Amino acid sequence: MWEYTDKVKDHFLNPRNVGSIADADAIGEIGSMACGDALKLYLKLDENEKIVDAKFQTFGCASAIASSSALTEMIIGKSLKEAEQITNDHIAEYLGGLPKEKMHCSVMGRDALEKAISCYRGEPAKVVEGQVVCECFGVTDVQIERTVRENHLTSVEDVTDYVKAGGGCGNCHDAIAEIIDRVMGKSPKPKKPAEKLTNIQKIRMIEDALDREIRPELKKDGGDIELVDVDGERVLVKMRGRCATCTASQVTLKHYVESKLRELVTPELAVEEVQP
Amino acid sequence: MKTIYLDNNATTRVAPEVVAEMLPYFSERYGNPSSMHSFGGQVGKELRAAREKLAGLLGARPEEIIYTSCGTESDNTAIRAALAANPGRRQVVTTRVEHPAVKSLCEHLVKEGYRVTFVPVDQSGRLDLDYLYEHMTEDTAIVSVMWANNETGVLFPVEQIARFAKERGIAFHTDAVQAVGKIPIDLSASAIDMLSLSGHKLHGPKGIGALYVRKGTKFSPFLIGGHQESGRRGGTENTAAIIGLGRAAEFVSDHMEEENTRVKALRDRLESGLLGRVSHAVVNGDPENRLPNTSNIAFEFVEGESILLMMDGHGICASSGSACTSGSLEPSHVLRAMGVPYTAAHGSIRFSLSLYNTEEEIDYVVEHLPPIIERLRQMSPFWQNACEKTA
Numbered sequence: 134m135w136e137y138t139d140k141v142k143d144h145f146l147n148p149r150n151v152g153s154i155a156d157a158d159a160i161g162e163i164g165s166m167a168c169g170d171a172l173k174l175y176l177k178l179d180e181n182e183k184i185v186d187a188k189f190q191t192f193g194c195a196s197a198i199a200s201s202s203a204l205t206e207m208i209i210g211k212s213l214k215e216a217e218q219i220t221n222d223h224i225a226e227y228l229g230g231l232p233k234e235k236m237h238c239s240v241m242g243r244d245a246l247e248k249a250i251s252c253y254r255g256e257p258a259k260v261v262e263g264q265v266v267c268e269c270f271g272v273t274d275v276q277i278e279r280t281v282r283e284n285h286l287t288s289v290e291d292v293t294d295y296v297k298a299g300g301g302c303g304n305c306h307d308a309i310a311e312i313i314d315r316v317m318g319k320s321p322k323p324k325k326p327a328e329k330l331t332n333i334q335k336i337r338m339i340e341d342a343l344d345r346e347i348r349p350e351l352k353k354d355g356g357d358i359e360l361v362d363v364d365g366e367r368v369l370v371k372m373r374g375r376c377a378t379c380t381a382s383q384v385t386l387k388h389y390v391e392s393k394l395r396e397l398v399t400p401e402l403a404v405e406e407v408q409p
Numbered sequence: 410m411k412t413i414y415l416d417n418n419a420t421t422r423v424a425p426e427v428v429a430e431m432l433p434y435f436s437e438r439y440g441n442p443s444s445m446h447s448f449g450g451q452v453g454k455e456l457r458a459a460r461e462k463l464a465g466l467l468g469a470r471p472e473e474i475i476y477t478s479c480g481t482e483s484d485n486t487a488i489r490a491a492l493a494a495n496p497g498r499r500q501v502v503t504t505r506v507e508h509p510a511v512k513s514l515c516e517h518l519v520k521e522g523y524r525v526t527f528v529p530v531d532q533s534g535r536l537d538l539d540y541l542y543e544h545m546t547e548d549t550a551i552v553s554v555m556w557a558n559n560e561t562g563v564l565f566p567v568e569q570i571a572r573f574a575k576e577r578g579i580a581f582h583t584d585a586v587q588a589v590g591k592i593p594i595d596l597s598a599s600a601i602d603m604l605s606l607s608g609h610k611l612h613g614p615k616g617i618g619a620l621y622v623r624k625g626t627k628f629s630p631f632l633i634g635g636h637q638e639s640g641r642r643g644g645t646e647n648t649a650a651i652i653g654l655g656r657a658a659e660f661v662s663d664h665m666e667e668e669n670t671r672v673k674a675l676r677d678r679l680e681s682g683l684l685g686r687v688s689h690a691v692v693n694g695d696p697e698n699r700l701p702n703t704s705n706i707a708f709e710f711v712e713g714e715s716i717l718l719m720m721d722g723h724g725i726c727a728s729s730g731s732a733c734t735s736g737s738l739e740p741s742h743v744l745r746a747m748g749v750p751y752t753a754a755h756g757s758i759r760f761s762l763s764l765y766n767t768e769e770e771i772d773y774v775v776e777h778l779p780p781i782i783e784r785l786r787q788m789s790p791f792w793q794n795a796c797e798k799t800a
Contacts, residue, residue, distance in 0.1 A: 169740065
């Protein structure tokens with residue numbers, strides 16, 4: 134028996150936004166019958182690229198249906214740009230967590246959304262991005278790399294739970310292990326932009342890094358962080374939740390937040406806490 | 410909510426008669442049957458009576474029964490014993506649809522350097538006997554073929570295969586965990602050398618199994634220890650469970666006819682009721698040669714775990730060959746070996762009945778399951794296409 138949260142059960146038994154949109158602006162399709170799960174996502178946008186409606190059709194287990202339902206709820210009302218920021222982790226988090234073995238259901242949600250957005254923008258479908266590593270489930274090295282990086286995966290088993298790769302014949306286990314070593318072994322190269330960032334670019338990147346990487350980590354310990362201002366290379370933040378009263382928060386701030394921002398945005402940044 | 414239990418190939422309800430007979434062995438009759446004093450020795454006597462009851466169910470002699478902890482131990486013991494008894498022979502012949510207790514062991518044996526032949530089945534799950542016979546050679550230490558498949562209920566002609574093996578001097582073992590108690594078995598009139606069974610599949614307790622070893626079969630123990638089971642399996646006897654298994658053997662023997670008439674009729678009622686109400690649904694497995702209690706139905710274009718969880722909401726218990734319920738990503742190896750397409754394998758549900766099921770329960774399932782399938786199909790992106798194609 135799988136242990137599902139009440140939220141997963143609710144979205145499975147009472148899925149939101151099931152169906153199709155006849156005049157959809159974007160459709161993203163992922164998975165197949167052979168894989169055991171598949172999702173078709175329909176989006177309706179207004180003139181400002183805001184998602185005004187989303188519907189889904191899903192073939193799959195309870196968590197696949199729940200992830201699809203959650204995804205539609207998460208993106209309706211968001212701009213395409215905002216929706217683009219959603220990761221599989223956000224979907225899982227929205228549902229109060231998914232069993233490890235079911236994380237691939239949240240990845241399917243993210244992939245369908247990505248496909249729908251590419252479809253809307255008229256970008257070529259990234260079907261053959263990279264080399265297929267797992268023949269059984271048709272998973273490429275690019276997909277595996279991305280999932281390993283985003284979710285900090287350390288074992289072949291983890292990769293199988295997230296993207297299914299390696300769950301069939303097992304012939305690709307060595308290749309997956311090599312990818313993990315490549316991604317996790319070496320520290321990721323800081324994405325140092327060639328030219329100087331404009332202030333607005335910098336703020337966006339900082340916010341993105343806070344959302345994707347830093348906040349989820351702090352939340353695990355009951356904390357949170359708020360961006361107050363960016364002044365040149367100074368990043369002014371307020372610590373929230375448990376972090377606000379935690380004596381170790383200065384260490385967290387310097388060692389974790391600052392180094393993460395330096396890695397993900399630009400190496401010159403210095404983080405300072407604004408006292409309330 | 411009432412529980413409708415249609416998952417008896419997973420485990421069965423311990424019959425109240427069995428429980429009643431076991432209880433004293435947890436309390437006042439706690440003696441060790443090996444003891445010299447009459448307090449323990451009395452328990453030994455009662456174990457002998459239980460052994461006779463189990464032997465009676467199989468048409469075996471009491472001394473041909475070795476108690477084990479479960480079906481898996483029985484299977485491991487049988488295959489390892491045959492390999493140990495025939496050190497010059499390096500091949501095992503089995504099927505592609507065995508229970509993991511045999512399948513995983515055989516895969517492990519390959520790593521140890523043995524050759525294992527996995528005999529294929531056809532679309533109905535019937536064994537390719539020509540292939541099987543062709544691959545039995547002078548190098549074959551043991552042939553292990555299950556009596557009844559746990560997922561589809563398909564029965565294999567094990568007595569015929571055993572005779573063929575005997576003529577060639579090859580040991581034959583059958584995993585009869587699903588067959589014992591559901592169909593009549595008479596080992597006195599067969600050539601089967603070893604047979605595995607499990608208590609909890611026949612209304613007995615969990616934690617007890619048995620291995621039948623025909624008198625004269627070369628054997629070496631799996632668990633080495635005390636003199637119990639005539640030195641063939643060490644370890645103090647699980648007295649309460651052995652007593653329970655003896656009573657369970659009597660119980661299923663008394664109800665064998667009912668299993669093959671009333672329970673079979675209920676199974677058929679369930680099957681025809683569901684197939685009559687749900688389109689794109691097929692029975693997996695040979696309908697002619699099946700256990701009387703098992704029905705495996707593929708509901709195309711929907712996924713098994715979703716079906717199970719929605720049925721769970723109505724108190725209906727069954728199981729699925731879907732990947733999502735097994736913790737692996739591939740659907741059931743049994744259905745894949747049969748060539749059941751993915752469209753159907755992922756949505757296959759196994760119903761397995763018992764003496765405790767009623768017509769009312771079956772009708773409840775026939776009423777409540779079709780709307781679940783319909784609901785999930787309405788969500789499925791493949792369903793509309795399928796309807797258009799067949800329209």
